[in-house]
Amino acid sequence: MSGSKLSIRSSASGAAIRQQFLDFYAARGHRILESASLVPEDPTVLLTIAGMLPFKPIFLGQRAAEFDRATTSQKCIRTNDIENVGRTARHHTFFEMLGNFSFGDYFKEQAISWAWELSTEVFKLPPEQLVVSVFREDDEAFAIWRDRIGVPPHRILRMDEVDNFWTSGPTGPCGPCSEIYYDFHPERGDEAIDLEDDSRFIEFYNLVFMQYNRDAEGNLSPLQAQNIDTGLGLERMAQILQQVPNNYETDLIFPIIETAARIAGIDYAQADEIARVSLKVIGDHLRAVVHMITDGITAANVGRGYILRRLIRRVVRHGRLLGIERPFTAEVAETAIALSESAYPAVRTRETAIKNELAREEEQFLKTLARGEKLLAEILARNPQQVSGEAAFELYDTYGFPLELTQEIADESGVSVDVESFEAEMEKQRQRSKDAHETIDLTVQGSLDELAERLQSTEFMGYSQAITESQVEAILIDGAAVEQAEAGAEVQVVLNQTPFYAESGGQIGDRGYLSGDTVLVRIEDVQKEGDFFVHFGRVERGTLRSSTQLTAQIDRACRRRAQANHTATHLLQAALKKLVDESISQAGSLVDFDRLRFDFNCPRSLSPEDVQQVEAQVNTWIAEAHSADVMQLPLAEAKARGATAMFGEKYGDEVRVIDFPGVSMELCGGTHVSNTAEIGVFKIISESGVAAGIRRIEAVAGPAILDYLNSRDRVVRELGDRFKAKPEELVERVTQLQAELKSAQKDLSALQSELALVKSDQLLDQAETMGSVQVIVAQLNVEADGLKVATERLLQKLGDGAVVLGAVPSPGKVSLTAAFSPSVIDQGLKAGQFIGGIAKRCGGGGGGRPNFAQAGGRDESQLPAALEAAKSQLRQALQG
Incomplete structure (x- = not known):
């Protein structure tokens, strides 16, 4: 492609390819499902990295499938090959995986037949330009391709395990796979087909036949239910059908590249290879960033937030390499949003959040670049001979400082950069990333301990009961199961049912007691481990024995404090949305007995007037005595009613809704007051920024207010005694002392300078x-x-x-x-x-x-x- 405007037939557009795939399988009994979030349910994976990941519990047998067949277009993010983005024809961080799945229904012959029919009859790919691969030992698949489909045997290649045997990890479901390749140059003949030749072949469809289970010794045994997991790369099929040299020049990405090129004032068609790489990186990364923010990810220094921040910084850095000095990411994101909104409407709904996050991160990173330049100056001053590879890599990895810029600045000072060591550090990082992302682990992620296999799930009674009669299911001391524990022992206790709330959703666990005729256990904390609650405490008297009946009773005063603070966070979020910005969403929270902390995404800082108005609004709602309506609803119905959900939080099919009509409606499993009047009063004690785009409010509510006021009163009294001033005079008195101190410091500085001059004359x-x-x-x-x-x-x-x-x-x-x-x-x-x-x-x-x-x-x-x-x-x- 020359880099001119795209001109393709509508049937070959990315949108058409996506819809044709879904329609094809829907006509064959597959249920079309929406793309899952990029934030996966699986806690072992940071981001959704494959189309099959949302179905992992089904493949594991942990959850029954509601249907036998499904088809999706799944958004995916992978960063293990991030350095290849823009440099090869088809490496991406964001891509769409079209997939069809069978859960114990059809198997190899049907999957292969449909894949061939879709490729040759729907997408009209010439059969003579298709090559397939199978696992070397999979005679069944080989025979289906040869005898049922009619592919010539010399165009069916047997591949080794590393290429054509899919595994989820060292153990678990696995099986052979078969891939379909498109041949861009059939004129080169069939005598020496080399599927490693990227210039000729592109693998676009992978069929995984999940038919075995691998045990810890490496032995394979047939699965009771054989499954099909397939993936067709949307970008790759678009490249084939649109007849362009790489994925980037398809209608899925190229408009983004064109926007960036226009801002940079360059012509993609005339640009050199270095500039084209930067434009491709921007095109790829902006797609990833738009969808990550849409799914509730915000920039941070750890986890998936760090991946988002790194991608944004790479966009800004490559913009600088193209000569773009002004902020530009939000402008380019508009093109990415426009390209995606028909298939993923949420990107337009979240447009403001996307652009605000980009603008904040871009501004922050430009400042970071300035700090990087300062650090490089210090490095050059310390070692004028050479900038070490380790130092150059730190600049790159921590500050997003490109190696080329480090070399340029160092060269101006006549200093070289150890590029070889830099590349060695880069390779170490690539390997770490690859090790962390290259496989999906479908094995059960380490049982909590041996007890988990025999214990029944704990029944939580605490929404309606403060006291229960419970049986001791297990006792642990230092993590080891015991049959009994004597007075003085620190224990962890599992009960069959409990009134104790386990720490969750930011709310601290309940405190209280377990008691019997001769035994008393003080409970200081409760944590949820899988499906059962673990009560952490100390045996105060008697002997605690397993399988005995005890009375479990929470500390009602502590519970009332937690309820007041938790409900206050709901009112606080509603007030922030109403008075500051509708796009505000929760980024985290802490509900303790004596305070609350609420972190939220916000496009701007809050003024003192904002804070005062928010506090006043919350207290108004408290005084109006709004009653709570607690409901169990299907998730879809709860969202349709307007209930607020926390981005990134995973909910079941049924959700608990806390509704204060006309004020706040949220999905929440915590404990709450039945009427806002029970809170009493609400006071914000601090508001600050904790990260780019993240603000934090700390506050107190309910009974904790008295503790807060008493503490502040003691401080004021002590200051009044020290400064010999009444409370209302303290501000004026401190201001006066500050002025006196500043004047004294100024006089001292002048004297020190005069002394230095006198001493220096003697030199x-x-x-x-x-x-x-x-x-x-x-x-x-x-x-x-x-x-x-x-x-x-x-x-x-x-x-x-x-x-x-x-x-x-x-x-x-x-x-x-x-x-x-x-x-x-x-x-x-x-x-x-x-x-x-x-x-x-x-x-x-x-x-x-x-x-x-x-x-x-x-x-x-x-x-x-x-x-x-x-x-x-x-x-x-x-x-x-």
């Missing part, structure tokens, strides 16, 4: 002639600011020369300065590089301009030696 007699200039190298024990003034004053008096001063302003702290005249700089000496090397001897570093620089260190004992080294280096450089 003029120590000036030494080196070559044609005068040089002073000495220790002058004054404050850092005074050292700077003294250095500049001495150089001014010398007229033409160099001054290097060192000081120990406080124990464990070394300050160094250097000032060079133009004639010294002309001889190849730069103050920034020079002083950085000297400071390194004192365990520090620094840098600055060629004519003046400052540095610091920690080892004061090395200052005399460092100054002596400075004098020696200057003498060698200036006397030649």
Whole structure:
């Protein structure tokens, strides 16, 4: 393709391919399901990386299928080959996997027949341009392709296990697979078919025959229910049908590339390969970012949030490489949204959140780049010979600083970069990423412990009961199961039923007691482990025995506090949506007995007026005494009614809805007051930013308010006693003291500078002639600011020369300065590089301009030696 506007027939568009695939399988009894979220239910995988992942519980036999056949177009994210994005024809971070699935229904012959029919009759691919592969031992599949489909035997290749045997991990469901390849160059003949030749062949359809289970010894046994899992790459089929040289130039991605190219002021068709790679990276990553934010992912420094942040930073970085200096990501995202909204309407619904997140991250990263440039300057000052590969990689990985930019800046200072070591560090990262992402582990992820296999799930009674009669199912001490525990023992207890709420959804677990005729156990915490509750506590008296009946009773006062704080978070979110921004959504929460914390996505910071209005609105709703309506509803109905769900949270088919009509309706499993009036009062104690685009409010509500007020009252009384002022006079008194302190500090600074000048004049007699200039190298024990003034004053008096001063302003702290005249700089000496090397001897570093620089260190004992080294280096450089 030349890079001009796309011109393709409508039947070959990406949207048409997607719909044709789904319609084909729907006509053959498959239920069309919506794409699952990129945030998977499976906690062992950060992101949805394959079309089959949403069906993992079915393949494992952990959940019964509601239907025998399904078909999907599944959004996927993979980052294990991120460095290949834009450099190869078909590597992506975001892609759509078209799939058809059979859960114990049809198997190999039907799957192969339909795949061939779809490829040749619907997509009209010439049979003579298709090649298939099978597992080397799968004679059944080979025979189906040859005898049933009629593929010539020489175009059916038997492949080894590494290529054509799908495994989920060391154990679990597995089986052979068969792949269909498209041949771009059939004119080259069939004598030596090499499927590794990417320039000729592209694998577009993979059929996995899940027919075995592999045990821990590696033995294979037939599965009771044989399943089919297939995947057809939408982007790859679009490349084939649209007859373009790579996936990026299809109508699924190329419009995004065109938008970026327009902003950069370049023509894709005329651009060099380096620029094209950057444009492709932007096109790919923007698609990924748009769908990740749509599914509730926000940028962070860990987990999937880090992946999002890394992708956004790569977009910004490649924009800079193209010469784009202004913010541009939100503008390009508009094109990505427009391309996706017909198939995925949520991207348009979340448009504001997408663009706000991009704008925030882009602004933040541009500042980060500035910090990276500063760090690179310090690196150059510390080691003027070469930038190590490790340092260059840290700049790249931590600050998103491209290697090319590091090399360019280093070259300006006459310093090389250890590219070989950089590539070694890069390879280590690639391997770590590959190890973490390349397989989907379908094995059961480690049982909680042996008890989990025999224990029944704990029945939670705590919504309606504060006391239950419960049987002790298990006792653990230090994680080991025991039959009994004596007084004084720290224990974990599992009951058959419990009134204790287990920590979940941000709400802390209940406290209380387990009691019998002769035994008392104080419960300090409750955690949910799988389907049962673990009560953490201490045996206060008697002997706790397994299989006995006890009375389980929660601390009602603690429960009331938690209920008030939890309900307050619901009212708080409703107030924020109403008064600040409708797009606000919960990013996390903590509900404790004495406080609450609410983290939320917000496109802007909150003013003091915003905080005051939100607090007032919550208290208004409390005073209005709104009653709670608690319902169990089907998830779809709850959402249709407008219930707020937390992005990224996984819900079952039935959900618990907490509704305060006209105020707040949320999906929530926590405990709540029955009427807002029970909260009493609500007070915000702090509001702050905790990450890019994430704000945090901390507050207290209900009975905890009294504790908060008493604490503040004690502080005010103590301050009043110390400052001899009434509470209402404290602000004025502190303001006065601050003004006095600032004035005193200003006077002190002026005196220190004067002292430094007086001391520095005494150093003029120590000036030494080196070559044609005068040089002073000495220790002058004054404050850092005074050292700077003294250095500049001495150089001014010398007229033409160099001054290097060192000081120990406080124990464990070394300050160094250097000032060079133009004639010294002309001889190849730069103050920034020079002083950085000297400071390194004192365990520090620094840098600055060629004519003046400052540095610091920690080892004061090395200052005399460092100054002596400075004098020696200057003498060698200036006397030649």
